[in-house]
Amino acid sequence: MNLDQQIQILIENAPQDGQTPKIVAAIAPALKLLSQRLQHESYYIVQTLDGRWLTTTLSNRAQPGLEKVVIYAFPTLQDATTGPLASQIGSCVAAQFPVTHILFQMMALNSVDSLVFFENPNESAKAIEVRRQDIQNLVQDQLRKQRTIPEPKHNSIPPNLA
Template sequence: MSLDTQIQTLIENAPRDGSTPQAIEAIAPVLKALAEQLRHREYYILQTPDGNWLTTTLSNRANPDLEKSVVYGFPSLEDARASRPQTTERELIAAPLPVTHLLFQMLAFDRVDSLIFFEIPGNRETGTEVKREDLQRAVRLQLQSYLQQKKSNIPPNLA
């Protein structure tokens, strides 16, 4: 599915609350720009049957008190299955999700610090990290720009 189609699907499936579809449309350039930096249009995420993403807590080797919570995105079903923890009591499924949807959902997940996308099938050693903080900052800047543009397009007699 193309990135434009993914964005359109996000907009069409957004709650009709008067603001969410417009907000998605406003931040679409950020979602698309980040997604274009990744190799795949969808990634497999390990999740519980009710849709909760499997998170992994990583510790800093030099400072073990520094931790972050990450979600891994895998380029193939085989990679996702191979990385399934053997010790978990929960049933996990590997679900394919469009990359723009993953980025959009991460905006709301306070308990997730980063998404790490593995780009090469069979290689789970190196990945591309997208930090939630960086994504939120980019979205904030995009919304400010969008609102400023909207404001400047208001005819003077209506401002």
């Protein structure tokens, strides 16, 4: 499923309250931009049996008090089940998600600092980190741009009508 199809599904699945689909459509360029920086259109996320994404707390070796909470995204099902979370896979499952949906969900996960996307199968040493704060900043910039575009005036009468 390509990125445009993924975005369309996000818009269609948004609460139909008159505002949320418009907001999702407005931030779509930001989600698409981030997604294009990654190699795959979908990734596997390890999640608990009740559907919560599994998080990992990483510590800085140079500064032991410095920690961050991440979610790993794997390019293949095999990588998700044999990678760094393999010891926990017995009580968890790996599920495939479109990349735009992962990035969209990340905005709501306040307890998570970053997504770590493993790009190459069977290679867990090289990954791309996408910080939640960076996603939120890009989305906020996109929303600000949308607000600066003047809306057309539907009720104005052209001056040369008569």
